[in-house]
Amino acid sequence: MIIVFTGTAGSGKTTITTRFGKYLAEKGYEVGYVNLDTGVKKLLYKPDIDVRKTITVEKIMKEGYGPNGAIVESYDRLMPHIDEYIAGILELKQKKDYVIIDTPGQMETFLFHEFGVKLMENLPEPLVVYLFSPEILRKLHDYCFVRFFALMIDLRLGATTIPAMNKIDTIDDLERHKKYIEDLEYLTTRLKLDPSTHGLLAYKLCTFLPEVSPPIRILYLSAKTREGFEDLETVAYEHYCTCGDLT
């Protein structure tokens, strides 16, 4: 099984990769690790495949690039090696029960650069876990935003994508967040009260979500307390057994 963690810089991809991998290993599974982040300095897991063997952002910055240009350039330079990376991941998949892929630090590199899109196209049924922090949920619109953002990842990468709130150990109002994220009828009713143009957009998008979104379980994770790890394991198992029905 291939599990891909994505999310913005700071959403906890690398930590979850490390801790969830350890959790699986403790259960007796063979776990393979893939690092696709050319910018990461230190990893707490030992990657079987690591793009930094080809190039790092820091090396490119020493040539005079700024950080943004260097990040893009690093994936441009990975492109000639993409077939080797794909073959390496497929080979690793043969040897391991789980392959966990830790994606570029900047999520947009993964979603927009040909490297991320082409790599994903060539993996068999990868399950994408879209990590977001509770701190990005400031307004009602934001709950609609994270649900749709998971669909955008699905659409762009052509891979089943599960939204997963990460770092739940840092908050004390998980139930309130859950209510807004999962009970779309409740969220829609609340959004309807906002008469602005942007309130109307959120309302329309939210109303449409049940029609377009496949029935999906949402995850609530903590790398610290391991909350949600069993759910994630179940969802991954079901993804591979049922080919996509994650009710």
Added chain:
Amino acid sequence: MIIVFTGTAGSGKTTITTRFGKYLAEKGYEVGYVNLDTGVKKLLYKPDIDVRKTITVEKIMKEGYGPNGAIVESYDRLMPHIDEYIAGILELKQKKDYVIIDTPGQMETFLFHEFGVKLMENLPEPLVVYLFSPEILRKLHDYCFVRFFALMIDLRLGATTIPAMNKIDTIDDLERHKKYIEDLEYLTTRLKLDPSTHGLLAYKLCTFLPEVSPPIRILYLSAKTREGFEDLETVAYEHYCTCGDLT
């Protein structure tokens, strides 16, 4: 008028800011420039407001951060100064005909970090131009993706967002791209032929687009040839005169 250019690293934000600003200045308008990118090394325009006066990514990297962590950290350190930046932009708006805002190199910083979201909330009716390169349009799904991505920006920032294909001077099949992006009936019919789960998702999203998307003009820009600059000027003008109807 406030025009905000956003898009992924490499989508041409800084170049368009420079060239479109020059275009407006040549027409006799007073133009103010704001740089929100803590990672940029050199600018071809002279910013009236520049976040690099507070902090730069490179300075933070010298403290031992990797590039991804340093980018996030730089915006964390801008947060205590956000009110000054908002006040500065509002003041600049009083003095100038146009204020052009060049956003963080990584689009996700702008969309996900509190700095970007809070700043936008406090600006009066900014018009966001979402720049994307033709090279990200590889599959039929991608046309649906860029249209929806503009809506995601709109939803997240609460600001009218126009999708704008940039760098059109680099392609020779603009008309084909235009057909797929603008003629949703045509795109939907083509998407219907893809029987996969992800084909179905794209089809459903695309079918829904006319219902949820406000009638919007799509821009096709080239900083090199100035193509589309007049359209952008018209759209910005109409945005401020009609408060959002950009048919």
